[in-house]
Amino acid sequence: MPVSAPEPLNKTHDVSNFACGKPALDHWLRTRALSNQEKGFTVVMVVHDSGRVAGYCGLAPTAVVPTVLPRSIKTGQPPNPVPCLLLGQLATDLDWMGHGIGTGLLRHALVRCVQGAQLVGGRALMVNAIDSEVASFWRRRGFLPSKDDPLILFRSIADIAASVMAAGIEPCGSNH
Numbered sequence: 001m002p003v004s005a006p007e008p009l010n011k012t013h014d015v016s017n018f019a020c021g022k023p024a025l026d027h028w029l030r031t032r033a034l035s036n037q038e039k040g041f042t043v044v045m046v047v048h049d050s051g052r053v054a055g056y057c058g059l060a061p062t063a064v065v066p067t068v069l070p071r072s073i074k075t076g077q078p079p080n081p082v083p084c085l086l087l088g089q090l091a092t093d094l095d096w097m098g099h100g101i102g103t104g105l106l107r108h109a110l111v112r113c114v115q116g117a118q119l120v121g122g123r124a125l126m127v128n129a130i131d132s133e134v135a136s137f138w139r140r141r142g143f144l145p146s147k148d149d150p151l152i153l154f155r156s157i158a159d160i161a162a163s164v165m166a167a168g169i170e171p172c173g174s175n176h
C-alpha cells in the first residue's frame with residue numbers, strides 16, 4: 001500500500017476512520033489536529049493513501065524547567081526555561097502498521113527539528129510516552145528519560161543532528 005510523502009494536514013485529508021490503537025491519539029487527530037495547526041500551536045504532518053491518512057506526527061515548540069532534563073542534556077548553565085521542541089504525536093493507522101510509516105515520519109520530524117533549531121534554537125526534542133512500552137520505543141531511538149518521569153524523554157538536538165548527518169541527510173538544504 002503506497003502512501004504519499006509527508007505533507008501538512010489540511011481539510012481535504014480524511015481522518016474520520018483513523019485508528020492506531022491508542023484512542024487519545026485517534027481522538028486528537030479527528031478533533032483537534034486541524035484547528036491546532038490553523039492556530040499555530042502544532043505543525044501536523046500526515047502521510048496518506050488517496051487522501052486517507054495512514055500516519056501522522058505533530059511538532060511544536062516547548063520550554064521546560066532545567067531540572068527535568070537528563071544530566072547529559074542539561075549541561076552548563078542553561079536558561080530557565082530551556083527552549084525545546086516537542087514531538088507531541090506519532091501514530092500509524094493499524095491498517096498500515098509495521099510497514100515503516102512510523103520510522104519514515106519520525107525521520108522526517110527529526111530533520112525538521114534540526115532545521116528549526118538551526119533557525120531559532122532549541123536544546124532537545126521532548127516526547128511524552130503514553131505508557132512504558134512506548135517509552136522503551138523511544139529509548140531504543142536514543143531518547144533519555146527525564147529526571148522525574150520515565151514517560152517524558154529527551155534527545156538533544158546535537159545528537160539528532162549528528163545522526164541525521166550520519167544518515168547522509170543535509171538538513172540545511174532539505175525541504176523535508
Ligand SMILES: CC(C)(COP(=O)(O)OP(=O)(O)OC[C@H]1O[C@@H](n2cnc3c(N)ncnc32)[C@H](O)[C@@H]1OP(=O)(O)O)[C@@H](O)C(=O)NCCC(=O)NCCS
Pocket residue numbers: 020021022025055088089090091092093096097098099100101102103104128129130134137140
Ligand atoms: C509506534 C508506531 C507509530 C510505529 O508505527 P509503524 O508505522 O508501525 O512503525 P514502523 O513500521 O516504522 O516500525 C517501527 C516500530 O514499530 C514497531 N511496530 C511495528 N508493528 C507494530 C505493531 N503492529 N504494533 C506495535 N508496534 C509495532 C516495530 O517493532 C518498530 O519498533 P522497533 O524498531 O523499536 O522494534 C505505531 O505502532 C503506533 O501508531 N502506535 C500507537 C501510537 C503510539 O503509541 N505512538 C507512540 C508515540 S506517542
